[in-house]
Amino acid sequence: MPIGCFVSTGRSLSDAVERVRLAESLGYDAAYVTHINTRDALQVSMAYALATERIKVGPGVVPIYSRTPATMAQEAATIHDASGGRLRLGIGVSHRPVVEFWHGQSIDKPVTEMREYVGLIRAILAGEPPPEGTKWRTAFQLAGIGPFPDLPILVAALSPNMLRLAGEIADGVVLWLCNPNYIRDVVVPCVTEGREKAGKGLDGFDIVAAVPAAATDDPAAAYAAMRRDLLPYFGLPFYRAMIERSGFADDVAGFDAAGGDPAAMGAAIGDEFLGLLTAVGDEAAVRAGLQRYRDAGATSPCVGPIPRTDFDATLRAGLG
Secondary structure (H helix, E strand, O other): OOOOEOOOOOOHHHHHHHHHHHHHHHHHOEEEEOOOOOOOOHHHHHHHOOOOOEEEEEEEEEEEHOOOHHHHHHHHHHHHOOOOOOOEEEEEEEOHHHHHHHOOOOOOOOOHHHHHHHHHHHHHHOOOOOOOOOOOOOOOOOOOOOOOOOOEEEOOOOHHHHHHHHHOOEEEEEEOEEEEEEEHHHHHHHHHHHHHHOOOOOOOOOOEEEEEEEEEHHHHHHHHHHHHHOOOOHOOOHHHHHHHOOOHHHHHHHHOOOOOOOHHHHOOOOHHHHHOOEEEOOOHHHHHHHOOOOOOOOOOEEEEOOOOHHHHHHHHHHOO
């Protein structure tokens, strides 16, 4: 079964490129890069592609409001062409602080807007006239490149409605902080509904789940680092709703009751939640964590780094 990884660039792009080369040599199927306020994820995907030969690459994920459909399709086509067809285009709605304060755009009807956006970029990539849009209007068409009708488009989703849409219109879904309970109880049923609406089954649909992982003899230190990383997410409405649906409403309530004290907010994120979410410990524990995701329905669990742990060792543990 495929296994992927998330390789962020950190301080050094060259180090990240070497890590992707390591992942390819170990047999990883895909390497994704997150898109925040550091290096651009699509350009990093191109760097990863040009340094490798087999491994699939792509953003996990780029906010749709940061680029017009025409720009997104053009960039995707360029990377797909240069990589010999290895791009997996991960896109998502993101969150209001990112969309509004960084990009000066607005999230009005996220599910409707994602449907429109995917329809536009699919048409452009397939060499077809773009359909009439409401939020975005474009007559852009590629020239001298493509078409790429089969370029995989993956949609980031948390809520049941976005998961259903991903199942209906995308080739896969990208998940972050979705623990195995949520994948089993919410993700798989919802994307199945979407696939059925499109007259398709789950075969060929990729459920890409990021798994925070660390091969370490000090799980407590890895958990402490993970708690610090999770503080912003426990304050975001989309993630809070997902965490509550997965059975950890008490952790969210404890976070809220901490009154803004970072140490108390971190302490509210319990070991049970972290133990389910992560793959931490010796090699057997890392692999067991990944297997929990597979058993829940993830088709491509993806090893992701936990700060201040040895990610190269974790990559080796993930595949052995």
